[in-house]
Every structure is written in C-alpha cells, then in structure tokens.
Amino acid sequence: MEQELRKEARKLLEEGKVDYIIGFAPGSLKFSTTPLITEEKEEIASLVINSFVVNNLAKFLTEVPGRIGIVAKGCDSRSIVSLIQDNRIARENVIIIGVPCSGLIDIVKVEKLVGKDRDEIDDIALQGEKVAVTVGGGKTELPTKEALFDNCLSCEFPTPQEYDILIGEPINATCNRELGQEKMKELEGMTPERRWEFWKHQFSRCIMCYACRQVCPACFCEQCFVEETEPQWVLPVPKWQDNLIFQVIRNIHVAGRCTDCGECERVCPVNIPLRSLTKKMYGLVNEMLNYKAGTDKNAPPLMTAYEHEEAKDLIR
Amino acid sequence: MTTKKISKKDIGKLLEGWSRELTVFVPSKDKGVTEMAKWDGKDTGFLEWYRNTVIPAKSSFLPAMEKMFSFQKNNDGYHLELSPDQQKRIVFGIRPCDARAMVIIDKVFTDSYEDPYYVSKRKNTVLIGLSCTNPYDSCFCTSLGVKPAESADVDLMFTDIEDEFLIEEITDKGKELLAAASVVKKATKADDAKAKTEKAAVSAMVIRKLDIEDISEKLQACFTDKDYWEKVAAKCVSCGVCTLLCPTCYCFDICDELSKKQGTRYRSWDSCGFSIYTQMPMENPREAKWRRVRQKVCHKYEFYPMNSEVIACTGCGRCIRLCPVNWDITQILASVPAEQPAKK
C-alpha cells in the first residue's frame, strides 16, 4: 500500500498537479508518525501508512498555500469535506488520496494494558482481531477492540467519503455504533451534580495550552473568542470555570463540523477526556438535527441551515 | 563528602517525619496527570511508576496560575493586599534535568529586579533529587551536560542502588534536614561504588544525542533564513504544549479578575507559541508561525546563552514526548544549516 501511495504522490508532484503533498512520515518516537508537508519529490519516499497515523491532516489544508495532495483516512476525509462546506478550501485545489483505514492503535490503551510505556514496548502489530504486543521478548495478544481508539471502534466511514485516488480496497464499516461509548454512557447515568463535579475536576488541571483547539481542523476562526478582549469573555488564566466555558463553547462552535475524530483528546497533555464531550455533541447533532458532519460536500453548514419544524419539545 | 543511605522501604517513614513540620511534595498522579503534589501521608508507590512528571517541577515555584495580590475599592480608594505563600516545603523526587532547569531560570527571577513570588518559594523549599533509573527514549539530557543519576542542583541527592538509596548531602539545608532522620544510615564504600556504577550505567541509557557545539553561532547565522524556518515550522500547530510544559520556559501573563468592587491580579504561564503573545493593537511582530517557531528555538539555544551563558534546555524530552505532531527539537537542531545561506 505504501508503495502505491508513494507512486501516486510522486506522480502528482511530477505532473505538477499539486504544489504540496501532505502525508505521514515516520516519527522520531516508537510507534509514532509525523505530518509530512513537502514540495520535494525526494521526500515522498518517506511517506508511510500504518496503524499509527494519528494526526488529522485536514488541519494543515487551510495553512499550506497552492494546490495540495493530501493523504486522508476516512475520518480525515470528512474533515476535508466539512472545510469545503465552510468554503475554507476549494474542492478543485485539493487532490484527496484516500486511504481506507481499519482502525488506529491507541498507544495509551496499549500502555495501560501491558503496564509499560511506549518506549519500553518492542513491537505492536495489528493482526485482524488481535493486536500482538511484544515486551522484553514476551508476546501478549490483546483483542483488537481493546487496543484501538474508541472512535475507530464505532467508525462509520473507514473508507474516505470523498477522494480522487483510492489506495487499496474500500473497507466496509463493520463496527458497532455502541462501542466506545462507555465513558459517555457512564456520565449520562450520573446525577447532574455529579456530572458537573466530574467536569470541574477534569478542567481544574487544564493548563490552557490550547492543543485541543490547535489540532482541530474545525477550529479555524481567525481569532478565537478566548482571545477577544472587548468584551473579555474568559480570563486568560487556567481557572476551571473559564476552561470549562472554553470547552463548552468550542464544542458548540464546531457542532456540525466536528467529526469526533478525537484528536483533541489524544493531544491533551493532561488527559482531559474531551472525547466524552465531542461524542455527545456529535450525537446531539445527529439525533436532534439529523446531521452528520462532513458527509455531504454540497450540504449547507449545520448552523446556517434550518428546518421549519425542529427542536419543538425544547423551545415552545 | 560523606554519604548516607536509606532503605527504599523506609522512604515512607522519612517522608512522614518531614511532613510533621513541612509540606512534602512527591510525584503524584491523583489529579489525572503526573505532577508534584502534596503527599497524602502514606503512598510511596511513585517509587515504582515514576519516570518523570508531565507537569515539570517548575510548577512548585512558578505555578500555572498564581495570585499576585488582591484589591478592593472602598470609599477612600483602592487597597491592595498581598497574601504571600510562606509555606515551608520539600519537593521530593525532582529529576536532575528538572533540578538543573530551576538553576537555569533562577537567573531570570533574580536578575536586577528580584521576583518575590518565585524567590520566596525557592528559599522556602528543600529540593530532593532522585536519580533516573529508566530514562525515556526521548530524553537527551546528557547532551546538555545533565547526568540523569547525579545532580548538584538540589539540596539532597538520592541515587538508586537496588534496595536502597545512596544520599549525598549537597547543601547545609539538606544536611540539616537529614540530621534528625533515624532511618538514615551511614553509607559504606561498597555503597558509594555501587552508586558510581549506577550513575554511569544510567547515563549510558540516554541514547538520544544532540550536538550542541556551535549551535548558538549556527542559529545566529541562519536567523534570517526564512525558507529554512518556514520548512521547519510547517507541521507545528502553534499549541503551547512544548513551552508550557518545558521546565526552563518561564514566560508568564498577568491579568485581573474583577467581581463587584474587589478583584485579584493573577499571573499564569504563557507561551511564545501563541500568536496573541506578542500581539499589539496595531501590529504583531511574530504573527507568522515560522517567526514564533524561530523565537522558541533561538531563545533557548541562542539568546539565552548570549545573556546567561547557559542553554535554556536540559534535555528532559517533554517537548518531544508530548508534542501533538512529533515536532522533534533534536531533529530540528541537527538540521540547522551549517553555513550562512546565500542571500536571496
């Protein structure tokens, strides 16, 4: 697959169809990859596709100038579609190299399951229903559904929704919508007071690094509301109250754009379970407004559209 | 220097003794992230799991958020009130890289104007170092002159020698603290030898290397090489992870909170990675991402050494481990062009 990907990417650059290729290259840590943004053919040889291509590269589309060839997994392709819907990018300026994805390995889950850190693990191999983890010569087999990212478990679109070139065969969604929802369900089962306490506790350790916002392809405001000074909506100090307001408003702002790709939770250095928020908002948008982000490039953005009858039981 | 030792299983007792008079901070993961936090009085499990904290120990001296003073408006005008933190503390378990970082940033907070918040916390704290036994693959401390299992930047240094810790008394402050501890014994020559072997062995475990020779000059030469910096900055997402969680990053913001006629002035961590950091009403000298990335790199490896004769990096590797896009400083610095680029 990697060979085919490199061949196609190289061709795009050589034929002058794109100015830049955005893809994944091997990372400098074990089981990691890093975004590769390049205009040089020589660098194409380092393009990779594996179970650790975690970044949502759509984030870079609005930054990199010119025509772009971008490697996209199913979830990334939805973010790209969403950017097209919002007129952030023009469809004709992007060549989407679709890569069907059978799920990405959540290194944090593996670390917990084998009780070792990333750098202490020798090998992780995704083999269908099993993930084989080698530590110090000993091999442990984990059920795949315990080692993948929550979102991959309930992935609806493992094959990109929108692409110009597809590398490999399409994969059908076989995953169960109910999987990977445990944390959210657990929260829903609590009293409102307990839920609020839960989030208060989570946001009290936020350090305001804004990694969640910065990696998010749906967060593309020129100026984020937290940076506005007149009025100053939130204080620029990491108080849990302001952190919580930031995250609530961020979720509302990206409603209909957020594909619940989970990058925000993955990058959070202080382990705030942000996916339990995005998942909820994604579900609400789906249930209340029958809308799924990034599935139809011709649909109007969620918040600009309306139906004559909706949310009737909420607002009377 | 005479050395002492303590059995690992007596660490609880040692901390307990200290915690009667002082507030003891140890590595903790109770709040959902690893950091130095107040010891709960019994758990010494960190001796097993602790490699290094995500939140660097600088937070004990320069917290992510701290109250500077409060103000109140009465009929006769404003009244300001300080509430100085006079807590006497022990930070137990700081790694040599993070301890060195404190010495590096001490320069900023004591230079010409003394920063009362930072300095009082430093004065009121005894730092107890704990040797690394298992450095991360992202660690590169040895390239910056830090040794993972030894430190002179603390008051007491504990080195892991199997079932015991060898203790070196670096300062009088540390010595005093140990004087009353009954669980501490005199170390033997054999213990010293063991520690020596251990120190060398752990140093050898740090595999990531960074060549810092002439780095300052090289950076100076390529300062205006926009193409280079744009390429380097391309995948950076401009979050604050690498800076806020860097043990030698000390930048801060100051802001006020108001409710009715009283309020508080806070200071909090800030990052040169954010565009708003240098934003002025009419212009922003570092609006472009590559300028911010350049500032971060050059500040640590060029400007700081120019001003303070020391590189503002201790090779703790947090910026590599925690970066959302694996932006690796060691790779970046290795790629700095050796020669000045041809003028375009």
Next chain:
Amino acid sequence: MSVTDICHRKKFLAQGNIYLPHIVVIDKIVEETPSVRTFHFNFKDEKLRKRFTFESGQFAELSIFGVGEATFCISSSPTRNGHLECAINRVGLVTNALHRLGVGAEIGFRGPYGNTFPLELMQGKNLVFIGGGIGLAPLRSIIWNVLDNRDKYGKIDIIYGARSPADLCFKYELASWSQDKSVNLVTTVDKGDKNWTGKEGFVPTVLEQIAPSAKNAVAIVCGPPIMIRFTFPVLEKLGFIPEQMITTLEKRMKCGIGKCGRCNIGNLYVCRDGPVFTYAQIRNFISDEY
C-alpha cells in the same frame, strides 16, 4: 559605544513587592486627538510624591484594577516636576478603560522602568527629533528636558508627522515650539485640510527634504514601527552612522522588568535593555522582528 554604556539604568525601588503598584490619582485629562488623551496624575502617598524620580525615556506600567496593566512611556519631563503625564492612544482593553476614567480616578503605577535617553552623549550636539503620531510622547519628555537646559545643546530640529492635522498630539506645545527661535519645527501630515499650513507627506520623505546635517548630530526617532523602519535608511543616506541614531521601541509587555519574556528583539529585552536603543544595537533584527 553601546547604549548600555551611555544610558542610565535608573531604578526607583520602593520597599517590598515589585509587582505591587503604587496608587496614583488622575488630576487632569487633556484631549489631544480624537483617540489620544494625556493623563496627568500624581501619587496618592505624599511621601512618595516627594521621593519619586525618573528620567526621560523611561516607562511605567499603569493598571486599572480589574481590567489589567499596560505599558506607557512617561511623556512629561523630569525637569518639570510636580506630576507625571502619559499620552495614551485608545486602542485596546486597558487604554479603552483608561479613556473611560475621569479626574479623581485612582489607577496603579509601577515604575519607572527601562533605560533613559543618553543626555550626556547628546550634550553639545545638534539634535534631530523625528516623531510620528503618538510617537511624540516619549520625545516630548526629552524635548522639554533639552529645552529647559537649552544652552547645553546645539541646533535643534523637530520633524513631526501624523496622519491628519487632527491627529497631531500636543498641538499647544507644537505652537510654542514653533514660536521658539532656537528650534526648527517641521510638521507634516499624510493629507492636510484647507487650513493646513505645514508640509504634506510621510515623515521619512520630509526628513530627506529637510536633510539635517549629520555632523556632530544625534537623531532621536520614535513612531510607529513602519515609520522607524523607513526612517533609518534615510538617516544613513544623510550620513548618520548607526551609533548616532537613537530610538525608543514599543512592544507588548506584561512585567516591565525582563521576566515575562515577550518583548525581546533577539537577545535584547525592550523593557530591560531598552526601551532606548541605538540603531547599531538593533539593526540586525529591526527589519525582521520589529
């Protein structure tokens, strides 16, 4: 010779916490332009009022409690004692809040910080002051300082520009300088109105026309970054060497004392090493970071 050798680094340290502002009371507000007001204020504490000293070129951190703190140069001269003045352009959170205040309001004051204009170096020299917009504020302090000791200095040129006649600051003082026979004042605006009798055009262009001699002269420049960037090359063309060109810079600041990190130009911190610099010190960075 570097500015660190020629400029004072005068510290005024009251006892205690350096971040704790002194309370000052606004006793007069002068409307300069539609967006600029000059605030006259003085310490609430009598003793401090007597003890406090500063030099031309230094700046201060003013705070409005509950809103925040911002950096302003002191635009009055230490030779005219009694109170302090800051000319403040309404541009952001703190400055907007300041403009909402009236006489009698209490604000916080920390300072003075930073270095000073090199008065000793300027003595016996011809002085060329070049200012743009609100950039006249720091120059005004040194101009009055010089005028109050007029016999110590040579020829004085003041070239001052603004976007429009209404945007000229300190109009009442411009009038008195233009009456002063020992001063050559040239005012210019980007676009004049029908009553405008001064020049039209950008400051660097006008400077080139006036062409003050570089011989035994010092040029002191302050204005928006774009003006500063274009003024230095003109001065060089006129024969000024970088050591003869002095400027005072503005950057976003928080602490004012070299700790919070944001105001650096290369390894220099505007608050700690400046705000007064010679062009020689900053020319490597000025095109790139300022």
Next chain:
Amino acid sequence: MEHKSEWEPRIVGFLCKWCSYAGADLAGTSRKKYPANVRILKVPCSGRVDPLLILKGLRLGFDGVVVSGCHPGDCHYQTGNYRARRRIALTKKFLEYMGVPEERIQATWVSASEGDKFAQVVAGVTKGLKEVGSNKLFAGNGQ
C-alpha cells in the same frame, strides 16, 4: 442558610426587541402579575443570542437564563430565530449533559401580543428555579 420561601432567583432575560420585549412591555402595561425576578436585556433578534451570553450569565451567578424570540416564521429578519433555535437547542442539551439543570436555561417564543404568555413563562421559570435552588455552578476559588 437559604430559606427557600424567602430566596428569590435572579434571572437574566434576552428578549428580541421585535416581539418578546414588546410582549414583556404589554405584560407590564396590562398589569399582569408576574414575578419580578427577571432582568431584561433587549436584543435585536433571538439570533443575536450567542451561547456565550448564556454561559456568561450563569458564570456571573444568574440563577437562570431566559431567551425569547419571535415564533418560528415570524422573524423580522426572516431566519434569525430559526438559526437561534438550532444553537440554543444544542446549547441547552449540551449543558444539561455537562450537569447544568435544565431549569436554568429556558428558550421560548413570545410575540408582541402575548403579554400573558410572557408572564406565564417568567412565573414558570421562577418556580422551576426555586426548586433547583440558587446557582452555585461556577462558585469556588473566586467567581
């Protein structure tokens, strides 16, 4: 501490100037009795009501937030209230998930002629808020 019988909730109301604001006015001029707990802010359209305003209201310690606009189809700007509806519905449900009791946020449609309805809405919200008590959501380490 708090005596439920004496304690009165503080409510902030964002009312569209074309309908609900006039509705509130009508409730007043026709001497409809309704609890005096609501502080009214006039907005040009319910579409102006940013979710931030709702959160800011709660952050400032208001016990409840009322948003009221024109009935669907009656917006002075054609579609403002339709857009407000999506935003506010999502905000309300999302905040409930965070742990904000549903009584604290009430959105409603009140026309200029519905003084009665406005009075009922305020009475209803006040009653609901008296049951859930005062807003301490954002209290603690300085509100």
